[in-house]
Amino acid sequence: MISESLQKKTTAFTLENINSRLSDCRKCPRLVDYIAGLAPRNPMSRTEYWNAPVPGFGDPGARVLLVGLAPGAHGANRTGRPFTGDGAGDFMYPLLHEAGFAGRAESRHREDGFRLKDLYISNAVKCAPPGNRPENAEFTQCRPFLEEEIAALPGLQVILLLGQGAFSSYLRLLKDKGIIEKMTDFPFVHGRVYQPSQGPCLIASYHTSRYNIQTGRMTTEMFLSVLEKIRELLVSGENR
Numbered sequence: 001m002i003s004e005s006l007q008k009k010t011t012a013f014t015l016e017n018i019n020s021r022l023s024d025c026r027k028c029p030r031l032v033d034y035i036a037g038l039a040p041r042n043p044m045s046r047t048e049y050w051n052a053p054v055p056g057f058g059d060p061g062a063r064v065l066l067v068g069l070a071p072g073a074h075g076a077n078r079t080g081r082p083f084t085g086d087g088a089g090d091f092m093y094p095l096l097h098e099a100g101f102a103g104r105a106e107s108r109h110r111e112d113g114f115r116l117k118d119l120y121i122s123n124a125v126k127c128a129p130p131g132n133r134p135e136n137a138e139f140t141q142c143r144p145f146l147e148e149e150i151a152a153l154p155g156l157q158v159i160l161l162l163g164q165g166a167f168s169s170y171l172r173l174l175k176d177k178g179i180i181e182k183m184t185d186f187p188f189v190h191g192r193v194y195q196p197s198q199g200p201c202l203i204a205s206y207h208t209s210r211y212n213i214q215t216g217r218m219t220t221e222m223f224l225s226v227l228e229k230i231r232e233l234l235v236s237g238e239n240r
């Protein structure tokens with residue numbers, strides 16, 4: 001399923017050891033400083049914030065990987081779980097549940113017993129950036145963790161990339177591995193599916209950010225349609 005060049009790392013990395021090394025990572029000084037100085041939202045205190053790299057989570061046997069941009073400063077950076085504690089997750093998890101990818105409709109905090117089904121969720125950049133905008137160097141620094149996560153999910157068939165930032169970062173990984181020649185052959189178009197010459201297929205989607213929801217760029221119907229497309233891809237993979 002997964003490309004040979006990425007699969008080589010499977011034996012060396014597990015999700016547990018990736019997340020363990022991630023917790024100590026300080027490779028992006030701008031992000032480390034930002035988190036260190038982040039003021040908590042009233043009435044919370046800093047001790048109620050995760051304030052560290054946010055590891056991916058989900059089903060280790062997942063056939064689907066969802067990749068977001070980066071933890072929200074007062075969402076995932078507070079709770080320590082991707083898309084948890086902010087508007088993007090409040091929108092997304094009920095729809096993942098409706099599509100059968102989540103055990104229930106709400107992710108509240110790391111210890112709430114919430115489970116994903118056939119799905120793993122992570123971010124292209126694991127530390128919260130100022131203004132939700134990682135810099136190119138930060139995508140680059142964090143890309144090896146994404147590569148390792150992909151390698152540690154041997155059943156992977158579909159990668160859902162939310163937003164241009166996550167989409168481009170994954171294309172860069174494919175280009176660096178020699179799996180694609182030109183990133184421009186893969187324009188970001190919401191709902192479009194691509195099958196590179198090796199590895200899982202990709203599907204691009206607008207991000208489920210509060211801004212996109214409020215402006216109507218992303219709607220419930222649009223996200224459910226993307227999830228339906230993923231179900232079809234999984235079924236066609238079973239029939240191959």
Ligand code: SF4
Pocket residue numbers: 022025026027028031032053125126127138141142145
């Ligand atoms: S964004 Fe990634 S590479 Fe940068 S400090 Fe955080 S975990 Fe490390």
